[in-house]
Amino acid sequence: MRPLIAVDWGTSSLRVARLDMQGRVQEERSLPRGILTVAPGGFPAVFQDACGDWMRLPGALALICGMAGSRQGWMEAPYRECPAGFADIASHLAWVEPGRIAMVPGLSCEADGVPDVMRGEETQVFGALDLLGLDSGLVLHPGTHSKWVRVASGRVEGFSTFMTGEIYGLLRQHSILGRTMPHDDGELDAEAFERGVHYALHCGTLLHAAFSARTLALFDRLPATALPSYLSGLVIGEELRLHQLGSGSDPVVVVGADMLTRRYELGLRILGVATRNAGSQAAWRGLRAIANTLEGT
């Protein structure tokens, strides 16, 4: 097997990892060079900065998932339509340098006449299921735009995007709600977070629920320091409300291992839903699996 340079190149960040022949991570780097920071034509130079040294290893192969494969990225790898399995992804790479550097395509699906898209999460979803030894399930990828992905027999049947992280940021930074909050979010206040989840679960719309972050503070029923956690609970609760999950539901596979992931696990626990955490290596596992399909070709 060839050494793999695994690249997760998103809108706001660039992560690279060097994997050995057995797929183990030898080294990881993270750069603040998301595609929004890269001028047209600038992608080869940023890639060179990030992992040019690794690319000199004999037989090195780079696989890139994420927004770098979009129309605004380095080279477009057109979306594959759902239902789509791992093989649909792996067999439709867009080669920047034949046999050496390739983009992984994203997925698209359609519901109620409206399309939905992902780029990067598809690789993590397949990697997460592989890590957990599953071929079906509901997979949650939290983030700026959180994705809920339905997988059956190894194929992504469909998915939905929620602008949860972005709308939290907008409310936190630019709305009237942010004005009464401390400058930094601070540690998670679990009690305030859970109160927010509970309220959002039955309130019916964030447009109304969000205003409670103002009135509870106005009537001194929540201290200012608890407001960021409460608001976080409101937006995550609003997202969870839609999925009609309950104590009879199968465990949800949650991708990632950061603070955000843990908040979703906390929220799902309120609903009585168990989670299986795929950790932070899902992207690398997914890219390694794609690389494996290329061996001998």
Next chain:
Amino acid sequence: MRPLIAVDWGTSSLRVARLDMQGRVQEERSLPRGILTVAPGGFPAVFQDACGDWMRLPGALALICGMAGSRQGWMEAPYRECPAGFADIASHLAWVEPGRIAMVPGLSCEADGVPDVMRGEETQVFGALDLLGLDSGLVLHPGTHSKWVRVASGRVEGFSTFMTGEIYGLLRQHSILGRTMPHDDGELDAEAFERGVHYALHCGTLLHAAFSARTLALFDRLPATALPSYLSGLVIGEELRLHQLGSGSDPVVVVGADMLTRRYELGLRILGVATRNAGSQAAWRGLRAIANTLEGT
């Protein structure tokens, strides 16, 4: 009757009107001096600028509704708790200058352990019902923070705030959705607006529905020029979804006479709900009615 200087002093704007003895508007002025632009202690000077000349009329009385009566305003007029009728408001003015300048109190209510508040809309609601000769009904006051107010036998039983206008602005100006939109909103594209309302009505949460403004553009199913109207339909549709209104519902009283008001009327028509428009004079009518209670005191 004394000449009335009617003042609607909100967060972002200041409107004043001079009414004659019969309650007819003689003159109106609008200033960009919402309370956010006024430093502590600066209210008397701004008031003087806005209508100092009118206050020299013999027997002039100024009644001020809106956020100027909040803790961050000129002088606090504590919230009156719902259920509350017109007399509760009129008999709890906070006098800045006894007999000459007074603040109208706002209203508070509570549902599911969460308080809600309004300041200024209560005066417009009573004024709107007065103008239409009603003493009961569901009254909608669109705006940055839209209010739905339930009135029975002349008393406000309760109300709900929706951050619709503010969240539209955040998504329009600061989110990824705004990036693909033209700089100006332009004329309302009624077809795109209605498409947004329809989608939001059955989608279940704006967190997911909002992303369609991105994907429909990405797949060239909506031109960039139609996106602001579509997004407006999404947020207004999300708000309307909550009220479970249908063709059997009583007409909704809509306060105001601007573009925003007309959008809500368009959205309610999709639900088969008639509206009665109270026009733009509701605040003045409400303040005149309060002033009338003071005659002879």
